Amino acid sequence: MGQKILVVEDNELNLKLFCDLLRAHDYSAEPVRDGRDAIARARDLRPDLIVMDIQMPHISGLSIIEELKADAELKAIPIMAVTAYAAKGDEERIRDAGAEGYVSKPISVVKFVKAVEALLGR
Numbered sequence: 001m002g003q004k005i006l007v008v009e010d011n012e013l014n015l016k017l018f019c020d021l022l023r024a025h026d027y028s029a030e031p032v033r034d035g036r037d038a039i040a041r042a043r044d045l046r047p048d049l050i051v052m053d054i055q056m057p058h059i060s061g062l063s064i065i066e067e068l069k070a071d072a073e074l075k076a077i078p079i080m081a082v083t084a085y086a087a088k089g090d091e092e093r094i095r096d097a098g099a100e101g102y103v104s105k106p107i108s109v110v111k112f113v114k115a116v117e118a119l120l121g122r
Contacts, residue, residue, distance in 0.1 A: 002026045003048035003120055008038045008064065009082070010056045014105070018051055018112070025113055035059040039067055042074050049119055054083035054094060055096070062092045062097045069098035083108065 003043035005027050009015040012033075019029035032041050035056040042050060050068065054061035061081060068074045081094045091102045101115050 002028060004028045004030065004045055004118065006032060006038070006042055006045055006047040006051045006117070007034045007051045007063070008031050008035055008056075009051070009053040010034065011053070014053070014082075021109060021112060025116075026050060028077050032079070035061060035064050039071070039074070042077065043066060045118075046056070047077060049116065050077055051078050052081050054081055054100065057061055057076045062094065065094070065097040065099050080115055
């Protein structure tokens with residue numbers, strides 16, 4: 001397996017889809033179902049990329065992105081937000097929080113993979 005990707009997503013179907021897609025493209029995908037565990041898992045895994053759902057129970061993906069980007073050890077890890085929020089201004093708000101990439105749900109498989117490859121320099 002290749003580069004490590006932390007996938008933070010509370011929806012089981014989306015989590016499985018994202019992880020399966022990444023693994024099919026020779027990435028090592030590490031699932032995280034609860035956003036409250038994302039920071040600790042990022043510290044443990046030191047992923048090459050984080051795929052972050054924005055709308056989750058308990059904690060917002062935006063809050064997690066801001067916390068990751070405020071952490072000296074984790075801020076260099078690129079983050080790709082994946083969200084059903086696709087209203088005007090949402091992408092800008094997500095990028096302002098620190099996400100380097102953005103893909104709206106429902107995802108296009110091709111667009112998802114291309115966004116991952118672009119962030120990882122493939």
